[in-house]
Amino acid sequence: MAVTPPRVLTIAGSDSGGGAGLQADLRTLFACGVHGMTAVTAVTVQNSLGVTGYTEIPPEVVAAQIEAVATDIGVDAAKTGMLASAAIIEAVAAAVDRVPVGPFVVDPVAASMHGQQLLADDALQALRTLLFPRATLVTPNLDEVRLLTGIEVRSRADQRKAAEALHAMGPEWVLVKGGHLWDDPECLDVLYDGAEFIELLGPRYDVKHTHGSGDTLASAISSQLARGADVPTAVRFGKDFIVRSVAAAYPLGGGVGPVSPLW
Ligand code: PLP
Numbered sequence: 001m002a003v004t005p006p007r008v009l010t011i012a013g014s015d016s017g018g019g020a021g022l023q024a025d026l027r028t029l030f031a032c033g034v035h036g037m038t039a040v041t042a043v044t045v046q047n048s049l050g051v052t053g054y055t056e057i058p059p060e061v062v063a064a065q066i067e068a069v070a071t072d073i074g075v076d077a078a079k080t081g082m083l084a085s086a087a088i089i090e091a092v093a094a095a096v097d098r099v100p101v102g103p104f105v106v107d108p109v110a111a112s113m114h115g116q117q118l119l120a121d122d123a124l125q126a127l128r129t130l131l132f133p134r135a136t137l138v139t140p141n142l143d144e145v146r147l148l149t150g151i152e153v154r155s156r157a158d159q160r161k162a163a164e165a166l167h168a169m170g171p172e173w174v175l176v177k178g179g180h181l182w183d184d185p186e187c188l189d190v191l192y193d194g195a196e197f198i199e200l201l202g203p204r205y206d207v208k209h210t211h212g213s214g215d216t217l218a219s220a221i222s223s224q225l226a227r228g229a230d231v232p233t234a235v236r237f238g239k240d241f242i243v244r245s246v247a248a249a250y251p252l253g254g255g256v257g258p259v260s261p262l263w
Pocket of ligand 1: 012013014015020021022044046051081082109111112113114210211212213214215
């Protein structure tokens, strides 16, 4: 009989187009050799052209999914994606206090790449005050940095300032992703633990199909945290993984296709 692989829980929304959200998470977790589990937070109506609507799962059902898998299967690491509302964030924060979920990665998903809102306005404060202090790592892109801190990042120096502002909100580590710093010829991500800045530099590909890239990165990082890797090691793995996944992205439908964890 085969042994049980490390177990990772994603607390995230469904993308009916299969590009982002929990579908991207499960695909990535499988490719990384770990067992993926899901606490579904919302069901989006989505294709390659964008999100046209979503419905939220009741907060107590989100919490019950987390507790059901944690009390039987066990969770070696957990990550969050689209959390939709302040009430769901409150339920998630309470659930991860009640049951052990291991290292906890918070990807503060606020909007889709097409600009559709995936988080209610009043939920940003819940993210800052309830989830960030519980997080091992938070992984905002530059749009999320602006929403969370008010800092408009225009340079690599601004990325460091943003990392300090986010770290003050309570997470152990912050990864400020530089993918949206379009003028930068390379793609720099800044990792910060309150003491040391670690710079991760990668190529910038001029590609259209990048749907689900944030989810894929956070899932790849979580897979390594579940194996017991420290945060810098897990983030370096995730960075390498997402660079390869962007290079392997494929067209789908009439809009934006997904990155692919199979390369
Ligand atoms: N839909 C869901 C359910 C998501 O979780 C996300 C991102 O996390 C998106 C859409 C947006 O993905 P993208 O920014 O790649 O469009």
